[in-house]
Amino acid sequence: MVFCLPAGSLVFGQDEIAVEEGPLIDQQPTDWIHLTDEAGGGSFQVMPRNLPNLPNITRPEPSQRLPVVLKLFPERRYEIAWKWIDRIDFYEQMVLDEAKQRLADKDFIGAFQSLSFLMRRYPDTPQLEDLRQKFLFSSLSASYANSQLEQTLSTLEELRQTAPDFRADSVAKAINTVVGALLDRLEQRGELSAAGLLAARIKKQYGAIEVIQQREARLQRQSEQLLTDAEQDYAEGRYREANSKALQTIGSPAVAQRSNKLLKSLAKVHPLVRVGVTQRSGQLDPSSLTSWPARRSGLLVQRPLMRFLQTGNEGGNYVFAMGKHRLSDDYQQLSxxxxxxxxxTGQAAQLSELMVQRADPLSQLYDPAWAAIMGSVEIAGSNQILVNLRHPHVLPHALMQWTSHSEDLPSAALTGSYQRSSADDQQAIYTLRSTGNREGQPVEIIEIFYQDSKQLxxxxxxxxxxxxxxIYPIDARQLNAHADIKLLNYALPSTHLLIPVSQNQFLRSEKFRRALLYATDRESILRGEILGSSDPRDGQVIGGPFPLGQRESNALAYAYNEQVRPVDYNPQLAKLLVLYVQQELTKAASKQQQPPPALETLVVGCPDFELARVAVQALIQQWAIVGVPAQMLILPDGLNPQLVQKCDFVYVCTTMWEPATDIQRLLGGRDVTASDHPYVVQGLQRLRDSRNWRDVRNSLLDLHQVIxxxxxxxxxxxVTDRFAVRRNVQGVTDRPVSLYQDVQNWRMEYAELSR
Incomplete structure (x- = not known):
């Protein structure tokens, strides 16, 4: 008897569900025990937590037994005599061997992923450091050939710092070559500040190496000429151009004093704020649920009729753009x-007409959620409107986050402080509407688009x-050492969902959708790929569409059903469900005398920003392990219907600040995210019919469970969202709902920039 229970009984006989091979780092960690020929041979997967954790363990006496848990029977504990064990392949050593093979095949991305995984999870793996050094050196030629100069230089410097004796002469020559190529590129782009700072850093760190001796004087001449041009722009009133050019000369010590003097003058005459963004703002909608850039920039140019300010004890606190609002104690009338x-100015009649149109199914402005609660509208004098509701509703005003379109709302009441004066692929410029601004208030806000977060x-x-x-936690730690930069949290987190949007036969199957959830190691993706953090305050896996809230904003969590636990990662069960659905659809097709449906490549629509791209790529890789092919389609301008119709899923980053009404806007409206699932439709109707906060909460908890x-x-x-601001921008709200929430209070104070 080779494997036995402690009591002595032998149990075998169940076939394991095969999972298609993928990278070991994406698979459940298991070790392999290989038996001797005398024991009958064969190999078995065992759970690693019950084996000694060092690959170079000392073999005990042959008569001793090793307790193991077979992957096939995780609920049972077995024992095996050491004399029957030929060898043990430890999971971390197999990952290392896979990394070696990938490096030999010049699969540098795969090798890096395996090495990064080992250094994070198994840093004591033998030969890991040797392989890391070989990887760094071997990957250099590939990154240099692909013009990835910043990455090449970073790798060279890491190699020199951590392994100074590893091919020292070759590394030194390579640093000189790459720095020269990088300086050339920066000069060609006109990024003299970056070039000057790079040259200064290299000289300080490595001395006046050959390339620095050759370039230093030329960079100085270019900076002097650029600053002269900036001073001319300033004299002729081209302040934006002067600011941009002056900033480019900061890296040159020869002109730093003149640069700072010019920038100080510009901050008084023409204060502007340059905001780095990773998502372009095409549409502008300050109340958007699903588009971060539309919501961010929309608030500069528009104000919603009702604007969410912060969470409260019973729903959020709102401000009415045209005055004040009050909900009656019986929740049946909004004043x-x-x-x-x-x-x-007759705005009461215009606003009343708008409310009626919003409830009219024949109107282009029709809003199903509003129509379900509005009964009638009365004008009580020139300055008061009474909205009588069909039945009590706890948050009718939360459904009135409307913005001005054509003639449907008084534009002057809902106009933001700024207007968009220009926009292209690189930047969008917003200028202050009123010329009577106070000293220091930005007259321009320039949003500059970055594809590369490192450059940002x-x-x-x-x-x-x-x-x-x-700013995400994985990047935030890099900024903690900079005293002139503040890291601030937004008041409320964002909630990330995958929403089916096609009629794909497989996606219509509840079992198939559950298989995809089982196939997704959400905890690993969130902690390892997105956040780089295990702190729950940075982000958490969720079991439903509602936010969990945060320690500072637990009022947000009134819709979250804590009895519903997130589904655990289980690729074995995922594969089983996929096979089961394929069999179900094949049988159904056979009855209709139709060919069996093929599981075609799923298309996942992805917003064009780094977190979403990383997340979707990770999902695709994990789904492939269970035999579900998928590909990513970038959605550059939000949920564009023409592009969404090509998708099976869309990755949605929502800001569900008011779950009681926002879930209706998300799943019950007329957008591409609307759900026709009968149980969801029924749950939303029950929510709309809720007459008090107890009913609302119960309806939301039930809806969470249904979903x-x-x-x-x-x-x-x-995910807990953060932003960063240099300290020269004063008046920025601590924990705002959105970036430009109180932009009218911002003031620019000049802070001298140094090398």
Whole structure:
């Protein structure tokens, strides 16, 4: 008897569900025990936690037994005599061997992923450091050939710092060559500040190496000429151009004093804020649920009729753009009192007409959620509107986050402080509407688009930009050492979901959707790929479409059903469910005398920013392990219907600040995210019919459970969003709902930039 229970009984006989091979780092960690020929040979997968954790263990006496847990029977504990064990292949050593093979095959991305995994999870693996050094050196030629100069230089410097004796002469020559190529590129782009800072850093770190001796004087001449041009722009009133050119000369010590003097003058005459963003703002909608850039930039140019300010004890706190609002104690009447500015201009009648149109199914402005609760509208004098509801509703005003379109709302009441004066692929410029601004208030806000988050952070540190609208924990740690940069949290987290949007036969199967959730190691993706953090305050896996809330904003979690636990990662069960669904669809097709449907490549629509791209790529890799092919389609301008119709899923980053009404906007509206699942439709109707907060909460808890069970939406995670601001920008709200929430209070104070 080779494997036995402690009591002596032998159990075998169940076939394991085969999972298609993929990278070991994406598979459940297991070790392999190989038996001797005398024991009958064969190999078995065992759970690693019950084996000694060092690959170079000392073999005990042959008569001793090793306790193991077979992967096939995880609920049972077995024992095996050491004399029957030929060898043990440890999981971490197999990952290392896989990394070696990938490096030999010049698969540098795969090798890097395996090495990164080992250094994070198994840093004591023998030969790991040797392989890391070989990887760094071997990957250099590939990154240099692909013009990835920053990555090449970073790798060379890491190699020199961590292994100074490893091919020292070759590494030194390579640093000189790569620095020269990088300086050439920066000069060609006109990024003299970056070139000057790079040259200064290299000289300080490695001395006046050959390439620095050759370039230093030329960089100085170019900086002097550029600053002279900036001073001319300033004299002729081209302040934006002067600012941009002056910033480019900061890296040159010869002109640093003149540069700072010019920038100080510009901050008084023409204060502007340069905001680094990773998502372009095409559409502008300050109340958007699903588009971060539309919501961010929309608030500069528009104000919603009702604007969410913060969470409260019972729902959020809102401000009415045209005056004040009050909900009756019995939740059946909403009173809107217009300020004097609007009461004398006939706006009460116009606003009343808008409310009626929003409830009219024949109107282009029709809003199903509003129509379900609005009964009638009365004009009580020139400055008061009474909205009588069909039945009690706890948050009718939360459904009125409307913005001005054509003639449907008074544009002056809902106009933001800024207007968009220009926009292209590189930047969008917003200018202050009123010329009577107070000293120091930005007259321009320039949003600069970055594809590369590393370049974004570098420019923030160098002072080329003043703010970054989204910073994730994995990047935030790099900024902690900079005293002139503040890292601030947004008031509320974002909730990330996968929403099916096609009629794919497989996606219509609840079992198949559950298989995809089982096939997704959400915890690993969130912690390892997205956040680089295990702190739950940075983000958490969720079991439904609602936010969990945070320690500072637990009021947000009133919709979250804590009894519904997130589905655990289980690729074995995922594969079984996929096979089961294939058999079901094949039988159904056979009855209809139709060919069996093929599982074609799923298309996942992805917003064009780094976190979403990383997340979707990770999902695709993990689904491939269980035999579900998928590919990513970038959605450059939000949920564009023409592109969404090519997708099977869309990755959605929602800001569900008011779950009681936002879930209706997300799943019950007329957008591409709307669900026709009968249980969801029924749950939303019950929510609309809720007459008090107890009913609302119970309806939401039930809806959470329904969605977790039927999965019309695949919940992923909640992320704590952060932003960064240089300290020269004063008046920025601590924990704002959105970046430009109180932009009218911002003031620019000049802070001298240094090398």
């Amino acid at each position: 809107l009192s217009l300020d004097a500015t609007w009461s004398s 952070l570098n420019d923030l540190v160098r002072g080329q930009i003043d703010m970054v609208d989204q 977790a069970f039927h999965l019309p939406v695949l919940p992923l995670w909640q």
